[in-house]
Amino acid sequence: MTDGPLLKVEDLRVYFDTEDGVVHAVDGVSYSVDTGKTLGIVGESGSGKTVSSLTTLGLTRLQGATVTGRIHFEGRDLVGLPDRELRRLRGNDIAMIFQDPLSSLHPFYKVGHQLVEAIRTHRNVSKSAARKRAIDLLELVGIPDPQRRADEYPHEFSGGMRQRAMIAMALSNEPKLLIADEPTTALDVTVQAQILALLQDLQDRLGMAIIIITHDLGVVAEITDEICVMYSGRIVERASTDQIFDAPEHPYTWGLLKSIPRLDRPRNEDLVPIAGRPPSLIMRPSGCFFHPRCPYVQKRHRTVDPELAPVPDDSHHQVACLLDSSVRRKIWNGLQAGRDPTSLRELAGPGLPSRAPAVAAPIASGTRPGGLRAP
Amino acid sequence: MLRYIIRRLLWVIVLLIIVSMVTFVIFYAFPSADPAVLRAGRSPSPALIAHIRHTLGLDQPIYVQYWRYLENIILHFNFGYSYQFSLPVTKLIFQRLPATISLTVGAVVVWLLVGLPVGMISAIRRRTVLDRATMTATLVAISAPVYWLGLMSLLLVSNDIGVVHIFDGAGTYTGLTADPGRWFGSLILPWLVLATAFAAFYARLLRSNLIETMSEDYIRTARAKGLPEREVILRHGVRSAITPIVTVLGIDIGTLLGGAVLTEYVFNIPGVGRLAYEGIINADLPVIQGTVLFGAFFIVIANLIVDVAYAFLDPRVRY
Amino acid sequence: MTTLDERVDAARFTTDEPLIRVRNLVKHFPITRGIIFQRKIGAVQAVDGISFDVKRGETLGLVGETGCGKSTTARLLVRLLDPTGGEILFEGEDIAKRKGDGLRALHREAQMIFQDPYSSLNPRKTVGSIIAEPFAIHGMLKEKGARKQRVQELMDRVGLNPEHYNRYPHEFSGGQRQRIGVARAIALEPKLLVADEPVSALDVSIQAQVLNLLRGLQRELNLTLIFIAHDLSVVRHMCDRVAVMYLGKIVEISPADSLYGFPRHPYTGALLSAVPVPNPTASHRRSRQLLSGDVPSPANPPSACRFHTRCPKAQEVCSVEEPTLEEKGGGSIAACHFPLSRDEVRREVEVTAGE
Numbered sequence A: 001m002t003d004g005p006l007l008k009v010e011d012l013r014v015y016f017d018t019e020d021g022v023v024h025a026v027d028g029v030s031y032s033v034d035t036g037k038t039l040g041i042v043g044e045s046g047s048g049k050t051v052s053s054l055t056t057l058g059l060t061r062l063q064g065a066t067v068t069g070r071i072h073f074e075g076r077d078l079v080g081l082p083d084r085e086l087r088r089l090r091g092n093d094i095a096m097i098f099q100d101p102l103s104s105l106h107p108f109y110k111v112g113h114q115l116v117e118a119i120r121t122h123r124n125v126s127k128s129a130a131r132k133r134a135i136d137l138l139e140l141v142g143i144p145d146p147q148r149r150a151d152e153y154p155h156e157f158s159g160g161m162r163q164r165a166m167i168a169m170a171l172s173n174e175p176k177l178l179i180a181d182e183p184t185t186a187l188d189v190t191v192q193a194q195i196l197a198l199l200q201d202l203q204d205r206l207g208m209a210i211i212i213i214t215h216d217l218g219v220v221a222e223i224t225d226e227i228c229v230m231y232s233g234r235i236v237e238r239a240s241t242d243q244i245f246d247a248p249e250h251p252y253t254w255g256l257l258k259s260i261p262r263l264d265r266p267r268n269e270d271l272v273p274i275a276g277r278p279p280s281l282i283m284r285p286s287g288c289f290f291h292p293r294c295p296y297v298q299k300r301h302r303t304v305d306p307e308l309a310p311v312p313d314d315s316h317h318q319v320a321c322l323l324d325s326s327v328r329r330k331i332w333n334g335l336q337a338g339r340d341p342t343s344l345r346e347l348a349g350p351g352l353p354s355r356a357p358a359v360a361a362p363i364a365s366g367t368r369p370g371g372l373r374a375p
Numbered sequence B: 001m002l003r004y005i006i007r008r009l010l011w012v013i014v015l016l017i018i019v020s021m022v023t024f025v026i027f028y029a030f031p032s033a034d035p036a037v038l039r040a041g042r043s044p045s046p047a048l049i050a051h052i053r054h055t056l057g058l059d060q061p062i063y064v065q066y067w068r069y070l071e072n073i074i075l076h077f078n079f080g081y082s083y084q085f086s087l088p089v090t091k092l093i094f095q096r097l098p099a100t101i102s103l104t105v106g107a108v109v110v111w112l113l114v115g116l117p118v119g120m121i122s123a124i125r126r127r128t129v130l131d132r133a134t135m136t137a138t139l140v141a142i143s144a145p146v147y148w149l150g151l152m153s154l155l156l157v158s159n160d161i162g163v164v165h166i167f168d169g170a171g172t173y174t175g176l177t178a179d180p181g182r183w184f185g186s187l188i189l190p191w192l193v194l195a196t197a198f199a200a201f202y203a204r205l206l207r208s209n210l211i212e213t214m215s216e217d218y219i220r221t222a223r224a225k226g227l228p229e230r231e232v233i234l235r236h237g238v239r240s241a242i243t244p245i246v247t248v249l250g251i252d253i254g255t256l257l258g259g260a261v262l263t264e265y266v267f268n269i270p271g272v273g274r275l276a277y278e279g280i281i282n283a284d285l286p287v288i289q290g291t292v293l294f295g296a297f298f299i300v301i302a303n304l305i306v307d308v309a310y311a312f313l314d315p316r317v318r319y
Numbered sequence C: 001m002t003t004l005d006e007r008v009d010a011a012r013f014t015t016d017e018p019l020i021r022v023r024n025l026v027k028h029f030p031i032t033r034g035i036i037f038q039r040k041i042g043a044v045q046a047v048d049g050i051s052f053d054v055k056r057g058e059t060l061g062l063v064g065e066t067g068c069g070k071s072t073t074a075r076l077l078v079r080l081l082d083p084t085g086g087e088i089l090f091e092g093e094d095i096a097k098r099k100g101d102g103l104r105a106l107h108r109e110a111q112m113i114f115q116d117p118y119s120s121l122n123p124r125k126t127v128g129s130i131i132a133e134p135f136a137i138h139g140m141l142k143e144k145g146a147r148k149q150r151v152q153e154l155m156d157r158v159g160l161n162p163e164h165y166n167r168y169p170h171e172f173s174g175g176q177r178q179r180i181g182v183a184r185a186i187a188l189e190p191k192l193l194v195a196d197e198p199v200s201a202l203d204v205s206i207q208a209q210v211l212n213l214l215r216g217l218q219r220e221l222n223l224t225l226i227f228i229a230h231d232l233s234v235v236r237h238m239c240d241r242v243a244v245m246y247l248g249k250i251v252e253i254s255p256a257d258s259l260y261g262f263p264r265h266p267y268t269g270a271l272l273s274a275v276p277v278p279n280p281t282a283s284h285r286r287s288r289q290l291l292s293g294d295v296p297s298p299a300n301p302p303s304a305c306r307f308h309t310r311c312p313k314a315q316e317v318c319s320v321e322e323p324t325l326e327e328k329g330g331g332s333i334a335a336c337h338f339p340l341s342r343d344e345v346r347r348e349v350e351v352t353a354g355e
Helices: A049-056 A083-089 A111-122 A127-140 A159-170 A189-206 A217-223 A241-246 A251-259 A325-336 A341-348 B002-029 B035-040 B046-056 B062-076 B089-124 B129-143 B146-157 B180-213 B217-224 B229-241 B243-257 B261-266 B272-281 B285-313 C004-013 C070-077 C100-109 C127-137 C146-157 C162-166 C174-186 C204-221 C232-238 C256-261 C266-274 C280-285 C342-348
Strands: A007-018 A021-033 A038-042 A066-073 A094-097 A177-181 A209-214 A226-231 A234-240 A309-311 A314-319 C020-033 C039-054 C059-063 C085-090 C110-113 C192-196 C224-228 C241-246 C249-255
Touching (some): A038 A049, A049 A066, A049 A094, A049 A177, A094 A159, A189 A209, A217 A241, A241 C280, A251 A325, A251 C204, A325 A341, B035 B046, B089 B285, B129 B180, B146 B261, B180 B243, B180 B261, B229 B243, C020 C070, C059 C070, C070 C192, C110 C174, C127 C146, C127 C162, C127 C174, C146 C162, C192 C204, C204 C224, C224 C232
Parallel strands (some): A038 A209, A177 A209, C110 C192, C192 C224
Antiparallel strands (some): C020 C085
């Protein structure tokens, strides 16, 4: 056994060369996750949260991405690993489930067959033994009557059952790490609760590490131990789940927390949207990537690129922000008291001489619909 | 499923009746020549023409003629007698059928063996020089008319008039049972010529289907399982991409069984297509009717088989 | 003394008169077999006898799981679908069977915005002509320049740059496209705006922009808003009253404060209990009540109370006798034989702020 985290990503960069220019999908990201723990990666579309995980499995390589940095998994660096060896890890030590379980399962093959395939790819077992294990797995994830359901096609399953089947498939070879990319986004809220409970229960029983990628702050609050907030291909804040919700340090995190209606807050509390929209990953802003949308922007934020650094009295809490730590705390306290960001601006400093409009979003130019797609 | 097939078969009959009516009407509305005059020989007397017209039943009103025609088919499976050969049309067609089947089946084998691998490789090596070259070639192949290709091949490589004597030329067709070796030899050129455009078309079709399929989420799942790329492509990609091609293939086979008129004409193969051509030239209405109905029958049946097969290929389809 | 007619007229034009009254609204989608001669072999009971009122200027939320009939209800209200039965009284007039000109007149008063802002905008038309479309359809603002001026005012109002009048939808981001949809919907100053999942396709940081826009417009134009969303937190934020639907029926319809504070129907309770809350301390405190299984098929719904197959409180009577919507105290109206108690709500649902 090696000490240290199960997966350690260091300075990962994933670039796609497209006709429009180089897409900086992931741009210097570092995080780690321990066995038995759950890491949440939170971000909007185009923040690089999915690309960084696909890269862990070597899947962006197949799409022609340039990958640099290090991905340590059990003492090996996956970035330089030959395809053949990387393939042996995929679906074996590291498994992944996706957002839309219907389109992620092959429509022409029975569910049982697809599980058997996953098992036999990595294990030298007979078809009947693999089928028996497939049925056990379906039962493990709470699919009633697994014997019969194994012989059904994905379209005969309900949305929740399909995602359970995907999870069963991911668990085929007892992975040490499970990556779940928006696993509940396509599901109803009641089914979402079932799936999240299932993931937690499986983690307790099987002791795997989980990385959950989502835009939903509610979901990460429910099941993660640590959270990375991603923006424009970078991590802007990284802390324990409690810290992210109790004492967030980055203006983007504040924006996310204040822009969603919450059942645990008074009903008539105003929402504070984040102005503008996420930047293009091809033509990125200068300085701090968030500065065009940040209410507390100062002149030097337009030129200086902040590094992810620990906050003064908590080495596990990292933030990439040029504001002074004491200023940040004052602003957050003000926001918590229900004050508007504009009224807190002066705490940060004189601001910019000529301000961009705060709410009206700048018009898109030359961006493609649907966020980032690999070429 | 069975009810579905029965209902479809009933529709086949309705459709064939409509087709026969349309052919009948077209023939009478736009006659290519007067059959009676053609039969009567040089400078016939009007009385002779009238007599021939009467024997052929052409002096009756069109609806009476049509009704008799239908009656004969339904009661006696009799599609009439050819004016030119004075033989039953059914007999003529069944005589010609083996040649057409030989031509079709061989060509299908050739174009699948060539088209599908080319399409697959092009899709996998997308945007490479190889892909661009093959796609240009397929475009040329699709655009080349089959009679031009046929004549060129005869001029270049046939045993009789070719520049280089390699393959048997036109008019050498021999039945499979008579002499398998000569049967094969005589059909090589027709097969290749007929298959060229189809192979190119199928290559393009599979290429575009496969490229689309390879960006599906379930391909990502297959890769995330750790399957070797080869299996990802073959078992997950091609399996989906090939399904729509089965539909096209069924219809193409049906159409060709009704007679590949141009190819059979160029290579002088005594098939159903050539029979249809001869019928048209000689204003031989029963033969035209017979071959058209026959062709329509194959197309409709092929359609039905394709639809049924689709339910087996794609489990989401239910009737 | 007033005559009956006068009283009816008076009632019709007082502000207390609801803008919309829905009575026993039914929409069944036939399931057919056959190619040419289709036989009906069943029906998806998408909406199966619902009744509710919508007051002027209020926001009514419709929530429920996929297939509960909330989107069908929305489309029936603006008559994008023909009802199978029942009445929809819009300002006292039944619009359920309107056709042709009558329908066009309705569409001046009732507009809809959709979930996917991209697929609901014609990609070949400029934004200006998309927003001006309602004027063209109704033959309004024909004077030269008037239409353009009005469209630019609308664009400005929804937070779009009026100079981008001649751009095409693909040149805008998702949030901006939804603003285009909103501008088109309010162009004729309708009385009713039906919003079907208006923010669920948008990024988190953009959602709040569109929600705030809708609230602002509602106040300004005195719009009546019907707001459909699967996100219960968003619905709570936006709505005065909320109707919870399950398998084509309304199971609870209450003011938002009552519904979220003290849900009475076990299904409402289960829905709220399943909402993940971005508050780790609060979410670990409550004991979740997880619904088991899936929603039954709307083609063959369970007897009597349709929720009885999944209800933790179900008893025999629930599968025999259908409960009617009735007052359950505190303004809550629910259709349930055994409504939730305070204790149950406190244990399983509540997530009151623990800041």
